[in-house]
Amino acid sequence: MSTRSFGQPIKRNEDARLLQGKALFVDDVELPRLLHAAFVRSPHAHARIRGIDTSAAKKRAGVVAVYTAADLGDYWKPGPLLLPPPPIEGVVFNERTQVPLVKDKVRHAGEPVVLVIAEDRYIAEDAAGDVVVDYEALPAVVDLEKARDAKTGFVHDDLKTNVAAHVRQTKGDYAKAVAGAACVIKRRFLYDRGTSLPIETRGVVAQWDGKADRLTVWDTTQAPVFIRNGLAAMLNLSERQVRVIAPFIGGGFGPKIMMFYPEEVLLPWAAMKLDRPIKWIEDRFEHFFATTHERGQLHDAEIALSKDGRIIGVKDVFLHDTGAYDPYGLTVPINSQCTLLGPYIVPNYDSTFTALFTNKPIVTPYRGAGRQHGVFVMERLLDIAARELKMDRAEIRRINFIPPDAFPYDNQIIYQDFAPLVYDSGNYQPILDKALKAIGYKQFLEEQPALRAAGKHQGIGLVCYVEGTGIGPYEGAKVQVQGSGKVSLATGIGTQGQGHYTSFAQIVADQVGVAVTDVDVVTGDTDQFYWGAGTFASRGAVVAGNAVNDAAKVVRQKILRTAAEHFECAEEDLALSNGAVSVVGVPGKTVKLGVLADEANPMRGAVKPGTEPGLEATSYFGPEMGATAAGIHAMIVEVDPETCTLEIKKYVVVHDCGTVINPLILAGQIHGGVAQGVGNAFYEQLVFDDRGQLLNASLADYLIPTALDVPRMTLDHTVTPSPLNPLGIKGAGEAGAIPVGPLFAQAIEDALGLPGQGVELNEIPLSPSRLWELAGALAKIDTSATRVR
Amino acid sequence: MSHKVSLTVNGTAHTREVEARLLLSDFLRHDLGLTGTHVGCEHGVCGACTILLDGVPVRSCLMFAAQINGKSITTVEGLSADGKLSPLQEAFRDAHGLQCGYCTPGILTTMTAFLAETPKPSEGDIREALSGNLCRCTGYQNIVDAVKLAAERMSAKP
Numbered sequence: 001m002s003t004r005s006f007g008q009p010i011k012r013n014e015d016a017r018l019l020q021g022k023a024l025f026v027d028d029v030e031l032p033r034l035l036h037a038a039f040v041r042s043p044h045a046h047a048r049i050r051g052i053d054t055s056a057a058k059k060r061a062g063v064v065a066v067y068t069a070a071d072l073g074d075y076w077k078p079g080p081l082l083l084p085p086p087p088i089e090g091v092v093f094n095e096r097t098q099v100p101l102v103k104d105k106v107r108h109a110g111e112p113v114v115l116v117i118a119e120d121r122y123i124a125e126d127a128a129g130d131v132v133v134d135y136e137a138l139p140a141v142v143d144l145e146k147a148r149d150a151k152t153g154f155v156h157d158d159l160k161t162n163v164a165a166h167v168r169q170t171k172g173d174y175a176k177a178v179a180g181a182a183c184v185i186k187r188r189f190l191y192d193r194g195t196s197l198p199i200e201t202r203g204v205v206a207q208w209d210g211k212a213d214r215l216t217v218w219d220t221t222q223a224p225v226f227i228r229n230g231l232a233a234m235l236n237l238s239e240r241q242v243r244v245i246a247p248f249i250g251g252g253f254g255p256k257i258m259m260f261y262p263e264e265v266l267l268p269w270a271a272m273k274l275d276r277p278i279k280w281i282e283d284r285f286e287h288f289f290a291t292t293h294e295r296g297q298l299h300d301a302e303i304a305l306s307k308d309g310r311i312i313g314v315k316d317v318f319l320h321d322t323g324a325y326d327p328y329g330l331t332v333p334i335n336s337q338c339t340l341l342g343p344y345i346v347p348n349y350d351s352t353f354t355a356l357f358t359n360k361p362i363v364t365p366y367r368g369a370g371r372q373h374g375v376f377v378m379e380r381l382l383d384i385a386a387r388e389l390k391m392d393r394a395e396i397r398r399i400n401f402i403p404p405d406a407f408p409y410d411n412q413i414i415y416q417d418f419a420p421l422v423y424d425s426g427n428y429q430p431i432l433d434k435a436l437k438a439i440g441y442k443q444f445l446e447e448q449p450a451l452r453a454a455g456k457h458q459g460i461g462l463v464c465y466v467e468g469t470g471i472g473p474y475e476g477a478k479v480q481v482q483g484s485g486k487v488s489l490a491t492g493i494g495t496q497g498q499g500h501y502t503s504f505a506q507i508v509a510d511q512v513g514v515a516v517t518d519v520d521v522v523t524g525d526t527d528q529f530y531w532g533a534g535t536f537a538s539r540g541a542v543v544a545g546n547a548v549n550d551a552a553k554v555v556r557q558k559i560l561r562t563a564a565e566h567f568e569c570a571e572e573d574l575a576l577s578n579g580a581v582s583v584v585g586v587p588g589k590t591v592k593l594g595v596l597a598d599e600a601n602p603m604r605g606a607v608k609p610g611t612e613p614g615l616e617a618t619s620y621f622g623p624e625m626g627a628t629a630a631g632i633h634a635m636i637v638e639v640d641p642e643t644c645t646l647e648i649k650k651y652v653v654v655h656d657c658g659t660v661i662n663p664l665i666l667a668g669q670i671h672g673g674v675a676q677g678v679g680n681a682f683y684e685q686l687v688f689d690d691r692g693q694l695l696n697a698s699l700a701d702y703l704i705p706t707a708l709d710v711p712r713m714t715l716d717h718t719v720t721p722s723p724l725n726p727l728g729i730k731g732a733g734e735a736g737a738i739p740v741g742p743l744f745a746q747a748i749e750d751a752l753g754l755p756g757q758g759v760e761l762n763e764i765p766l767s768p769s770r771l772w773e774l775a776g777a778l779a780k781i782d783t784s785a786t787r788v789r
Numbered sequence: 790m791s792h793k794v795s796l797t798v799n800g801t802a803h804t805r806e807v808e809a810r811l812l813l814s815d816f817l818r819h820d821l822g823l824t825g826t827h828v829g830c831e832h833g834v835c836g837a838c839t840i841l842l843d844g845v846p847v848r849s850c851l852m853f854a855a856q857i858n859g860k861s862i863t864t865v866e867g868l869s870a871d872g873k874l875s876p877l878q879e880a881f882r883d884a885h886g887l888q889c890g891y892c893t894p895g896i897l898t899t900m901t902a903f904l905a906e907t908p909k910p911s912e913g914d915i916r917e918a919l920s921g922n923l924c925r926c927t928g929y930q931n932i933v934d935a936v937k938l939a940a941e942r943m944s945a946k947p
Contacts, residue, residue, distance in 0.1 A: 015882040018890030019874060021825015021865035025891065028824035122810065199829040199837055199925050200891040250827070250891025251925050284830040497889025497926050664885045671928030672888060699834035699923070707919035707929040712912075736928075 005506040005516050009664035013517060014248075014501040023248040026203040026218045027281045034205075035064055037267060037280035038124035040114035040131045041289065042106040045142075045359040045692025046155070047135040049104060049113065057116055057130035062123035065274060066131070067115040067266070069103035075269055076100060079260045080230065083329035085165065086418045092166040096156050097327040098362060100262045106135070107155055107324035108361050109692055110289020112262050117270060117278060140359040140692035144298050144319040147356040155324055155357035164326045165355040169337060171412040172348035174304070174313040181304035181312045185384045190763040191373040191741060192296035194684035196366040196676075197704055198496070200250020201282035202291055204263050206271035216243045217268055220250075221524075222257035223534025225492045228526045230260055231268055246524030252496030253676070254366040255292040257536050258328065263290075288697035292328075293686060294366040295321045297336060297353075297373045303381040304348075309389050309396045313348030316340060316377060320355040320370075323362040330355065332363060332370035334416045335468070339738075340374030341411055341421075343428045343466050343630050344400040349413070359692040365536065367676055368737045371467060379463045379742035380762060387755055393746070394436055397464050401428040408723075416537075417471040419625040424730075426656070427720045428464070431632050434716050435462065435654040439634035452753070457641055458649065459751025462634040465739040469629050469657070469731025470542025470722070474622030476531045477548040479508055479555045481615035485579050485594030486518045487555075491544045492532020494524035498540055498733065499665040504548045506661055507727075511552035512559060513576030514593065531620070538629070538731025541661060546725045547621040554617035562596045562615065627722035627730040631655035633674070633739050635711075639751040644768035644775075646682065646748070648711035656718040658730035666732055667715055673736020675710040680737070681744035683709065685765045741765075792855040798823065799867030807854040814838045816854035817864060825865040825894050829923070836922035839895035840864050846899045865894035868901060877901055877939040886935030888926035896922045900936050908944050912937065 017023040054066040069076050078097040085093040102113045114131050118124035141147045141155050147162040154162055178184060205218040215237060221227050221244070228244040231237070249256065263280050271278045282290055299318040305311055320333040337351045386396040402409050404427040411421040436442070444460050451458045477491045489508050495501065505519035522528045532544075560571040563581040567574070567589060575584050581596065583589035593615070601613045636649040653670050660666050683703045687695045696702045721728025741764035748754075749761050752775060759775050766774075795804040798821060807816060812831070817823045817840065826849055829837035833851040840849045841863040868875050874882065877900055887893045896919065903910070903918040910918070915936045916929070924932065 011882055012885065014890070015887060016872075016874065018887055018893055019865075019878040019881055019897065020869050020872070021823070021894050023890060025824070025827070027818075027828070030819070030822070121815075122808075197925060198889070198891070199835055199923060200827070200889070201829075248891075249889065250829075251889045253925070281828075284832065284835075497887075497891075499888070668885050668888055668927060668931060671930050672926045673928075675928035676925070698832060699830045700832065704923055704925065706921075706923065707916040707933065710928050710930070712930055712933075713928070 004510055006510050007660055008662065010502055010506055010516050010662055012499050012502040013505055013521065025200060025248050025250055026205060026220050029205045029218050029279065031207055031277040033276050035117050035119065035274065035276050035278045036121040036124050037278050038116050038121060038128045039112040040116065040128045040133065041110045041112055041286065042102065043109065044106055044135050044137050045109040045140040046138040047106045048138060049102060049106065050134040050136055052114060053132040054114060057127040060123065060127045060130055062119040063116065063127045064119065065117045065270065066127065067270065069101040072100060076103065079327055081329060082259055082327055083331060085330050086334060086414045086416065088167055088169060088414050090168060092163065093330065094159055094164050096325050096357065098262065098325040100265045108359050109694060110286065110361065115266050115270065117274065142358060142360065142688055142690055142692050144296065144321055144356055147358050148319060148354060155359055162357045163354055164322045164357050165330055167330065168352040169413040170350045172313065174315045174348040174350035177313045177348040178304045182307035183305045183385060183388050184302055185381055185388060186302040187381065187384065187762055189299040189301060189377050189380060190296060191376045192685060192765060193294040193366065193372060193680055194686050195288060195291065195293045196253035196255045198251030198253060201284060201287045202256060202261065203281040204267045205277065205279045206267040207277035208272040208275060210275060214241050214243065215268055215272065216245065218245045218247060219264060220256055221246050222252045222494045222496060222536060223259060224494055224524045224526050225532040226259055226534060227264060234265065235268060235272065243527045246494035249494060249496040252535065254369060254536065255364060256496065257534055258292045258362065258364045284699060285697055288694055289361055292362045292364040294332065295360065295363055295686060299377045301377045301381060303385055305385050305389065309385065309391045309399055311344055311346050311400050314340065314346050315350045318353045320353050321358050321360065321363060322355045323358060323360045325362050326355065327362065328364040331365055331416045335370035336374040338413060338415050338421050338468065339371035339466065340378045342375060342378050343402060343426065343464050345402050360688060367673065368734045371734065371738050372680065372741055375465045375739050376742045376764060379739065380745060383746050384760065394432065394441060394462055398429060398432055402426065415468060415626065417626055422625060423466065423628040424722050424724050425720050426628060426630050427718065428630055430718045431630060431654045431656055434718065435632040435634045435652055438652040438654065438714055438716055439636065439650060444636055456638060457751045458636060458638045459747045459749065460636050461743045461747030461750065462632065463739040463743045463746065464632050465630065467538065467629045467735050467738055468626045469538035470623060471537050471539055471626040472622045473533055474620050475533060475544035475547050476529065476618060476620040477544060477551045478529055478616065478618040479551040481512065481555060481559065481593050481597040483594050483598050485592050486520055487512055487514055488520045489548060490522045490528040491548065492529045493535045493540050493544050496535065498669065499662065500540060503541060503661045503665055504545065507545060507548045508552045511556045514579045518579060538733035542627055542725060542729045542731050543621055543623060545661065545729055546727050547619050549727055550619035550621060551617045554619060555615055558615045558617065559593065559596060562600050563591060566591055566596065566599060621725065623724045625724065627658065627724050629657040629730040629732060629735055631735050633743050635743050635747050637747045637751055639748055641752060644771040651711040651713045653713055653736065654716045654718065655735050656720050657732040657735065658720060658722045659728035660717065660719065661729065669732050670715055670736040671713055673734060674713055674740060675705050677737040677740025678710055679705045681741045681764055682766050794854060794858040796857050796859065797861040799863060809853065809855055811854045812850055813852040813854050813857060814849040817849060823864050823866055827891050827894055829892065834923070835892070836899065837892050837895040839898045839922065841898050841902060844902065846902045863898065865897055868897055876943050877904065880935045880939035880942065884931050884935035884938050886927065886932045892922060892924045896924065896932060904940055904943065908940060910940055
């Protein structure tokens with residue numbers, strides 16, 4: 001037998017190309033007669049367009065076309081609603097989706113107004129500068145509470161409200177249960193997130209080939225199949241006439257799956273109209289406005305507990321900023337609502353949210369996708385409850401864990417995938433035990449007084465979370481043995497750095513007995529694989545991975561059947577390894593897979609009825625519901641009370657995502673998630689003024705963590721396989737990013753002894769300056785020891 | 790107005806007419822077809838477009854092609870020969886020092902110059918040297934380990 005590669009830290013197949021600059025990214029696509037696009041974008045967040053003068057732009061040498069909304073004719077349509085609201089009783093949802101070019105009213109700064117196409121990008125940008133748009137600026141809707149209370153000046157005038165959605169989900173009867181509580185904590189929490197900021201911005205290249213009667217689009221999308229289907233419908237083409245390729249993508253993190261961005265709608269249309277290929281690559285300034293964000297929620301939450309610290313119930317009422325449009329439905333706030341419950345038994349839950357339109361860029365999922373907000377509220381409530389009840393922070397969590405024999409555990413509310421929020425499996429206490437040990441919890445608490453006395457402001461934090469992963473609907477995979485003996489694998493999802501070229505290859509390699517390096521994986525090319533949903537919600541390994549496994553198993557059976565015919569022996573006498581099939585115990589009786597592949601595809605002669613050619617299989621997998629991963633992050637931090645800067649002394653992640661395919665890739669996913677969590681917790685904030693202007697739209701002003709800011713992490717795992725898929729996998733893509741905000745708040749509070757001074761950190765992001773403001777009481781902290789040091 | 794520039798890129802000599810405002814990054818990518826150099830911000834912060842100009846790391850988005858007459862440039866394509874990875878590239882693969890790979894070319898060029906100057910770096914040295922390059926995928930830990938691994942392997946060789 002071949003050595004099993006599943007579960008091993010296999011080096012990545014894709015790296016050699018990436019390391020030598022040989023991998024194709026969208027901006028690397030060069031085509032004959034290629035044109036370049038640039039957009040005129042609104043400088044106002046809210047404005048009526050009185051007129052557009054494109055005459056000077058059209059006259060500029062090298063300009064090929066200039067389009068406004070009026071030029072689009074019937075092609076001008078608001079984009080599709082990606083996801084309708086889940087079937088929750090009483091749900092209010094006002095659908096207002098983005099438009100390709102603004103016709104009458106601008107609803108966020110950076111919204112595209114005019115498309116300019118020219119012989120090169122420099123000329124296109126010059127010409128964009130020639131366009132004169134006459135705007136009537138309107139007061140902007142920015143603040144969430146003001147948006148809720150507004151009586152005039154709506155983002156969408158016809159709605160006569162800024163409410164995009166209103167949802168209440170309940171479990172048990174909180175109002176009744178709270179009467180029996182020994183302790184009720186009520187707080188207001190503000191949790192803001194930023195922009196995903198992949199180092200590669202978005203881009204689209206569209207090529208219409210009139211002779212082949214086909215459209216090819218290279219797109220930095222996480223969901224090429226849906227882009228293909230949507231484009232075919234919009235352009236009156238058959239799906240077979242449209243090929244969408246998501247080649248190597250320089251990071252996605254969620255926002256590269258917003259269908260449809262205006263540029264994705266416009267470039268193919270213009271390429272067909274002009275009969276020339278066109279490229280648009282978002283610049284970094286555009287990215288801050290034109291690519292979706294995640295942003296803030298304002299929670300008024302309360303928790304009711306018994307005197308021994310058991311949760312009786314949670315009530316939460318929150319406002320969610322959805323931006324100018326809501327094409328992604330309710331995914332983000334539903335995730336917040338559901339993920340708040342965490343790994344805990346919450347017998348009574350009453351959660352209501354109102355999503356509000358604002359004059360800011362659109363909000364869609366970004367790694368974690370609203371889960372952060374919910375986890376922040378719950379973890380902070382537990383921290384405060386622990387203080388009130390004079391309990392240990394770890395202990396209050398431990399006693400409220402759902403016990404391992406209670407799974408599947410039904411939370412009795414509806415999740416983002418429209419299925420009931422049922423946790424498939426879990427075992428939380430071992431995660432806690434490992435985390436406490438790895439961070440040195442007891443020892444640190446013992447040493448902390450001495451550290452304080454020595455002027456060292458060190459604190460510890462520990463937070464728990466669950467992550468709903470691997471949701472449906474389905475993914476598919478096609479596995480094929482080639483005449484060369486190598487195995488090809490195609491799947492419909494896109495890949496943005498998750499190592500699919502390797503983890504999927506491992507699954508195939510084990511089934512068909514070849515080296516991982518002999519499995520050639522293609523993702524994100526609709527001509528290679530027709531069906532699929534996309535890469536989101538930590539579902540690639542879970543959903544596509546299981547489809548790959550099933551297809552590979554069928555191919556294995558076909559190989560054995562063909563080899564049995566070849567040797568005229570029984571299948572049970574055969575073994576697959578090293579790219580060949582051998583008759584066990586008979587030296588020299590070996591045939592290479594490539595030979596069998598050719599034999600399975602004869603050029604002449606009769607075959608049996610029902611024969612399928614080749615050694616090939618296509619399989620699909622769709623889980624009945626998502627798999628729930630869980631984890632704990634713990635951290636020891638030192639805060640300089642004079643500068644409010646941090647030094648993270650130790651950072652621990654213990655995580656359970658079921659069966660692990662490749663621990664190397666898994667660790668990378670966790671590391672990267674934590675780095676984004678650190679950014680969210682302490683560095684990154686989109687700062688809008690009261691006119692809806694983003695004040696820090698550059699990498700010099702919007703700070704993402706550098707190698708000096710992200711700590712070294714210690715990782716450990718527990719394994720509770722998911723019963724929902726044959727491989728037992730749960731997703732891991734978002735785990736690193738989810739709980740970092742409450743961890744920072746808790747550890748920094750502890751380091752500075754803030755609760756003792758009546759200061760709580762109930763908002764994220766923090767920053768040195770914000771921490772200084774919030775902890776005005778810092779002046780009272782004895783910094784003399786620090787000064788002497 | 791255009792300018793004539795003659796330069797060497799990865800050992801190959803080129804002479805081209807370039808517009809005064811053409812960025813060096815665009816010149817390398819689109820005029821010479823060396824698309825391994827990536828553009829991430831075009832304002833000199835992210836470091837993805839870093840190349841070696843006469844051996845020194847510079848941001849190709851902050852220079853004009855017209856400025857490089859007579860210079861020698863190494864891009865990521867020039868770090869390996871005949872498909873054989875350099876020790877640094879090999880270490881990135883071994884330590885899983887890349888995910889999407891978009892920032893990687895700029896990090897490889899920056900770290901190539903760094904290791905030439907600092908053959909035995911501490912973790913702090915590496916993090917300091919790396920802090921001008923943004924990576925959104927890896928959390929940097931495996932990049933630091935890759936650079937450390939490369940340094941060890943390179944100094945072990947005579």
